[in-house]
Amino acid sequence: MAYDLEEQEKIDALKAWWERYGTASMVLVLAIVVAFAGWRGWQWYEAHQAEQAMGYYEALEAAAGQQGDDAVTRIKAASAALRTDYAGSGYTARGVLVAAWALQQRKDLDGARDQLQWLVGDKSSPAFQAVARLRLAGVLLAQKQYQPALDQLKGKAPDGFAALYADRRGDVLAAQGQKQQAREAWEEALKSLGTDPAAQIVQLKLDALGA
Template sequence: MAYDIEEQEQLESLKAWWAKYGNFILAVATIVLLAAAAWNGWQWYQRNQAANALAQFEALEKAAEAGDLTRVKDAAGTILEQYSGTGYAPRAALLAAHAYEKAGDARSARAQLQWVADRSGDEALAAVARLRLAGLLLDEKSYDEALGVLAPQPPASFAALYADRRGDVLAGQGKRDEARKAYEEALAKLDASTDLRSSIQLKLDALGGA
């Protein structure tokens, strides 16, 4: 009988404890379950976004290869609007820019490159976009704008290329001394075995002596 009383006391104690903490425990458990469900849902969403972006990117590649600018515009636009958070977005913009350049549509190419320069989370892709954008602006003799595009500090692996492109822009402006310094900076940052050194040296020699 003593055992039954002890058991009853434990039961009453458990009931009291649950009455005090039960709602809190249920709330925490619910939050944990919802968080797990949200995480799984987010993972599914990310995979779905990546799969859809890949399909659009493949369509873009085919359109670019065929020189079909209408399809290039549609596919690239879809990726940038609906899948801008995926890694395919900056690559799609670079590919579209190349297609536009080949077709002589510099304005559209600039817009795509600017998108990558402004929004890509990949420093290397953003640096590539800035180099190409500066080249287009150089072709249009928009020298100051080109220098502005090259103003941000590039990743170390692009420093020589930036200096070289800056030299091209400055040479276009007729600023020979500044162009010479930029080319010399580019050479200083390049490995001795890099093929690009010869072309930069030719440009430097073409500027003549100080």
Template sequence: MAFDLQEQEQIDSIKAFWQQWGKLIAGVLAASAIAYLGFKGYRYYQEQQAQKAAAAYENIDAAVAGKDIAKLKSAVTLLQNDFGSSAYATRGSLILAKAAFDKSDLALAKSQLEWVLANSKDESASAIARLRLASLLLDQKTYDAAIAELNKEHPAGFDALFLDLKGDVLVAKGDAAAARDAYKSALAKLVGDSPNRQFIQTKLDALGG
């Protein structure tokens, strides 16, 4: 009988606990379940979007192989509109920019590079886009705009490339002294026996070291 009484007291204690805290605990569990299902659902959505973006990117490969810039532009536009946050959209935009530049369509090339800079979360891809944009501006003889791009923030691993191109812009602008400084800084940023070292040194020597 004592055991039954003790057992009943435990049951009553549990009942009292659930009467006080049951709704809160149930709510927390429900919220946790919803959050978990939401996370799983979001991951599934991301995976589906990545697969669709990869499929759309195949159209870019086909357009490049066929040297069809109209189809390439259409495929890249689709990626930008529907999968703008994907790496495929960034890569496609850089490819279209290069193809447009090769066709002397500088306006299209510039717009694609600017799209990457405005939308890509990949710092390396953005640095590449900025270098190409600065090079395009150099070709257009808009030297100050090119230098402004090269002075913007970028990953440290790209310092030598940015400084080297800055030297080229300054040479074209007629500022030999500043160009020498840029080339010297570029050489200082190179690691080991970089293949660019001799190339930059040659340009520096041409300016009188």
């Protein structure tokens, strides 16, 4: 096919451009395709992980509502799977709290402590970590491990937990027979609670201590 002069110039310009930039352009297009495929693959992986974690969480929650040794076994197995394989999932911290609560209700304090100690060490969930420290202090108090319980409550309490931490600290100190220190802790809790209905419970503790 014959081309006129203008068409031939365009073809020559295109060839020259391709010789200069063609390889780089192909590499760029390939990089974009690979990046897009990787992004879509990561999205699929994240969704799959979340779905799997949700399945373990639901199984744990169901087992927590049941009785018997078999239920305890399922609770621990589901929690172990979440902690081991899905530590970064939003379901894991909640599942560990559910497991700890369920085990504590069954008087398995060692099992509950194990769950909460893991969550206390999980730096990726600071809000759940604050709850775990409070509950772990309660478990340790039930086991009469007073100093380890106080260790969980020392320092500045996380935001929103000042009253709860002070109240629990008062519980531990009272159990140790340190009445004055317990009084100070409960008074601190009362000050933080203000008009919260929970203040009535703390006041009852103070009244009983005074009696």
